Amino acid sequence: MSMSQALPPKPLPRMDGPERPFWEGLQEGQIRVQHCLSCGKPRFPASRYCPHCHSAESQWRAVDPHGEIETFCIFHKAYFPGFVGEMPYAVVQVKLDCGVRFFSNMVGVSNDRLKTGMRVEAVFESATPAIALLKFRPAGGSQ
Amino acid sequence: MTRLRAAVAGVGTTDYGRMPEHDAYDLGMWALTNALDDAGLGFADIDAILVNRIPDYQRFCEIAGMDPQLVNITPGHGRYSGILLDTAVSLVMSGRHEVVALVYGNNGRSAGVAYGGAEDSYGSGGGALWFPYGMTSPGAFHAMMMRRHMELYGTRPEQLAEVSIAFRKHASLNPQAVMRDRFDLDGYMNARMIAEPLRLLDYCLINDGGVALIVTTPERARDLKKPPVYIRGSALQTVFADSTFPPDDFWAGALTSVRKRSFADAGLSHDDMNALMIYDNFAATVLFSLEGLGYCGIGESGSFVEGGTLQLGNRFPTNTSGGHLSESYMQGWALNAEAVRQLRGECGERQVQGATNIHFAAASPVCSSIVYSRDPS
Numbered sequence: 001m002s003m004s005q006a007l008p009p010k011p012l013p014r015m016d017g018p019e020r021p022f023w024e025g026l027q028e029g030q031i032r033v034q035h036c037l038s039c040g041k042p043r044f045p046a047s048r049y050c051p052h053c054h055s056a057e058s059q060w061r062a063v064d065p066h067g068e069i070e071t072f073c074i075f076h077k078a079y080f081p082g083f084v085g086e087m088p089y090a091v092v093q094v095k096l097d098c099g100v101r102f103f104s105n106m107v108g109v110s111n112d113r114l115k116t117g118m119r120v121e122a123v124f125e126s127a128t129p130a131i132a133l134l135k136f137r138p139a140g141g142s143q
Numbered sequence: 144m145t146r147l148r149a150a151v152a153g154v155g156t157t158d159y160g161r162m163p164e165h166d167a168y169d170l171g172m173w174a175l176t177n178a179l180d181d182a183g184l185g186f187a188d189i190d191a192i193l194v195n196r197i198p199d200y201q202r203f204c205e206i207a208g209m210d211p212q213l214v215n216i217t218p219g220h221g222r223y224s225g226i227l228l229d230t231a232v233s234l235v236m237s238g239r240h241e242v243v244a245l246v247y248g249n250n251g252r253s254a255g256v257a258y259g260g261a262e263d264s265y266g267s268g269g270g271a272l273w274f275p276y277g278m279t280s281p282g283a284f285h286a287m288m289m290r291r292h293m294e295l296y297g298t299r300p301e302q303l304a305e306v307s308i309a310f311r312k313h314a315s316l317n318p319q320a321v322m323r324d325r326f327d328l329d330g331y332m333n334a335r336m337i338a339e340p341l342r343l344l345d346y347c348l349i350n351d352g353g354v355a356l357i358v359t360t361p362e363r364a365r366d367l368k369k370p371p372v373y374i375r376g377s378a379l380q381t382v383f384a385d386s387t388f389p390p391d392d393f394w395a396g397a398l399t400s401v402r403k404r405s406f407a408d409a410g411l412s413h414d415d416m417n418a419l420m421i422y423d424n425f426a427a428t429v430l431f432s433l434e435g436l437g438y439c440g441i442g443e444s445g446s447f448v449e450g451g452t453l454q455l456g457n458r459f460p461t462n463t464s465g466g467h468l469s470e471s472y473m474q475g476w477a478l479n480a481e482a483v484r485q486l487r488g489e490c491g492e493r494q495v496q497g498a499t500n501i502h503f504a505a506a507s508p509v510c511s512s513i514v515y516s517r518d519p520s
Contacts, residue, residue: 133276
C-alpha cells in the first residue's frame with residue numbers, strides 16, 4: 001500500500017463562495033479574475049466593491065496566464081495531513097503580468113531549483129473531476 | 144509635533160506557560176489585579192477598560208466587579224497591543240478619562256489554538272482560499288518574506304540566527320521566561336525547519352498568560368506608588384491594501400512613518416534609545432523592523448545584527464525579557480510591560496544600566512511605534 005492511499009484528502013476550494021467564477025474558469029483552462037467595469041483594474045480574491053474606485057460593477061474575465069515567482073517557502077510541517085506524502089512541499093507566490101497574485105504550487109520543478117523572478121505559466125491541474133487548481137510551471141513549458 | 148501627556152502607572156503580568164486551570168478571564172483578572180497593586184489603585188478607580196483577546200467584555204467586568212464608564216473589546220491579534228496603548232494615550236489626553244486599564248488574557252496553549260491548518264484565520268479575511276495549495280499559517284507568510292529578503296539582499300541564516308540567540312540569552316536571565324536554555328549558532332542551524340527558511344527557533348512560543356497596563360495622566364501618575372514611565376511618542380499606520388499577500392517593502396513605509404511621528408512627538412531619536420522592544424512573532428520580523436525603523440539601512444539588517452548588536456551589554460539590547468521567541472508570546476503586551484520595568488530599574492540580572500528611553504515597535508498590517516521615557520516630555 002502506498003502512503004498516499006492512506007492519507008486523508010487535501011483541502012478543496014469552496015465552490016459556493018464568491019470566487020466560484022474563478023474556479024469554474026480553471027475547469028475551462030482559463031484564469032478568470034474580477035475586473036472593475038468603472039476603472040478597469042483586475043482584482044482577486046473577490047469583493048463586491050472595487051478597492052480602487054468603489055464601483056460595484058464588475059465582470060470576471062480571463063487574463064494572460066504568465067507571470068513570475070515573487071517568493072516562496074517550503075513546508076516541513078504537515079498542517080494538512082493530505083500533504084504528508086509530498087513533504088517537504090513548496091508554496092510559491094506568483095504575480096501574473098496583469099498584477100494579480102496567487103499562492104500556488106509548481107509542477108515539474110524540484111524545490112531546490114526555485115528562484116524568485118522565475119518566469120512561469122499556468123497549469124490547470126485536476127483535483128477532482130469537477131475541480132481544477134491553478135498551478136504553475138516554468139514558462140516555455142520546458143523544465 | 145504634539146507633546147503627549149500620558150504615563151504608565153502600573154504593569155501586571157501572570158506566570159507564563161501551560162495553565163489549564165485558568166481561562167482567559169482568569170488570566171486577565173490575575174494580570175489586572177497585579178497592575179492595580181503595582182499602581183496603588185483599586186478596581187473602582189478605572190474609568191475606561193479596553194480588553195484584548197478575552198472573549199467577552201461584559202463577563203470580564205462582571206467577574207471583576209467593576210462598572211467603568213467606557214469599555215471596548217478587540218480581537219486577539221498582536222497588533223492590538225500598540226493600537227490600544229495609542230488609544231489609551233488619546234483617551235487620557237482628551238481629558239475625558241483619567242485611568243485607563245488595558246487587559247490581555249490568552250489561554251491559547253491550553254485551548255490548543257492552532258496558527259496553521261484548517262483553523263487558520265490569519266490575514267485578510269483568513270487564508271482558506273489557499274488551503275488547497277497547502278498554504279497556511281502566519282509563519283509561512285513571514286517565511287515568504289524572509290526568502291524574498293534573502294534573495295534581494297543576500298541575508299543569510301547565520302544572520303537571522305543572531306535574533307533568536309540574543310533573545311534566548313536574555314530569557315536565561317529572566318525567571319519569568321518559559322524557554323531559558325541558551326543555544327549557539329549550531330543549535331540554531333540544527334533546529335528543525337517549519338516553513339523554510341524559518342526554523343522552529345524563529346517562531347514565537349504559544350503559551351497561556353496575561354498582561355495588564357494602567358495608563359493615566361502624568362499628574363495622576365506622579366501621585367501613585369511607582370515612578371511614572373512616560374509615553375512620549377506613539378503612532379500607528381495601517382497597511383491594508385493588497386494585504387492578502389506580504390508587503391513589497393516589508394512594511395518599511397509604514398514603519399518609517401510611525402517612527403518619524405513618534406520620535407518627533409517625543410523629541411528623541413535613535414541615538415537616545417537605550418533598548419528596543421520589537422514585536423517578534425517571528426525572528427524575521429525583527430530584521431524587517433530594524434530596517435523600517437531606521438536603525439540600519441534597507442537590506443542591511445543581516446549585517447547590522449551580526450556580532451550580537453541586539454544582546455545586553457551591546458548598543459541596542461532588544462527584547463531583554465526574551466520576547467515572544469523565548470519569554471512567551473504575549474502578543475506585544477509583555478514587551479510593553481518589560482519596557483516599563485526596565486525604565487523603573489526592576490529587571491534584576493537583565494537590567495539595562497541607566498535605561499532612560501526605550502522604543503517599542505511592531506511591524507504588521509497595523510504598524511505601531513511607542514517611545515517610553517523615565518523623563519517627562
